[in-house]
Amino acid sequence: MGNVLISLLPYIIGSAVVPLQIIIGLLLLKSPKRGLLKAIAYVTGMTITRLLQGAIFGFVFIGSAALTQENNGKSPVIATLLLVLGILLLITAYKKWRGEADSDDPPPRWLSRLDNVTPLKALSIGITLPLIAPKLWVFTLSALATIAAAELSQPDSTIAYLLFILLAESLLLLPILMRILVPKRSKSTLNQLSEWLNRNSRPITILVSFVFGLWFLYSGISGLRG
Numbered sequence: 001m002g003n004v005l006i007s008l009l010p011y012i013i014g015s016a017v018v019p020l021q022i023i024i025g026l027l028l029l030k031s032p033k034r035g036l037l038k039a040i041a042y043v044t045g046m047t048i049t050r051l052l053q054g055a056i057f058g059f060v061f062i063g064s065a066a067l068t069q070e071n072n073g074k075s076p077v078i079a080t081l082l083l084v085l086g087i088l089l090l091i092t093a094y095k096k097w098r099g100e101a102d103s104d105d106p107p108p109r110w111l112s113r114l115d116n117v118t119p120l121k122a123l124s125i126g127i128t129l130p131l132i133a134p135k136l137w138v139f140t141l142s143a144l145a146t147i148a149a150a151e152l153s154q155p156d157s158t159i160a161y162l163l164f165i166l167l168a169e170s171l172l173l174l175p176i177l178m179r180i181l182v183p184k185r186s187k188s189t190l191n192q193l194s195e196w197l198n199r200n201s202r203p204i205t206i207l208v209s210f211v212f213g214l215w216f217l218y219s220g221i222s223g224l225r226g
Helices: 002-016 019-029 035-070 076-098 108-112 119-132 134-149 154-168 170-181 183-225
Strands: none
Touching: 002 134, 002 154, 002 183, 019 035, 019 119, 019 170, 019 183, 035 119, 035 134, 035 154, 035 170, 076 134, 076 183, 119 134, 134 154, 154 170, 170 183
16 A cells, blocks of 8 residues: 555546646635635545546546556556656646636636635536646556556555545645634634745646656656567
8 A cells, every 4th residue: 555655646646736726716715705714625526526526537547557568567548647657747737838818717707706616516517627637637547547556455555546646636725724723823824824825836837747747758658668
């Protein structure tokens, strides 16, 4: 189990630091009306989608273990996913560097309307975001393929994937916990964090996408050549 979690770390970190999902969570949390409920609904929606993805695609990747044995311990399924993810991230880094819009980013006007959404709408946003963001798709599928290739027991595989979800959403859960535990102090901190992310989302996205893109591209090519 420990080795699997180490293998999952790149996908966990990559999923967790996507600026867009954090900005949406903070904007919902800062809403003057029922902000905490909206943020919880948003994270709940993302969790529901990831659980469904795990239930559906977990079975698809069960055969990955057999493919791994036939390919000297390297699954072509995982290698292909890594290659696709690396290319997607490098394209994202290039577009951000050129100042072009990212296909995962919503229009700024849409973000400005988050204050007025209902908790039910926040839930639907959380459900939808992992489905329409290509990078989140590939992070999740790569995690599922990695877990399947490890040939763990069903309970251990389930625990590993649940840990992936929990850690991938950790940067969304921490502000919620802060709001619950220290509501007064958290307001100024969350405002500052939200403003900082809005100012620096572009360089953060460029750096993260470039570093992880090169890593996944190299891993994917090595797996296919192995």
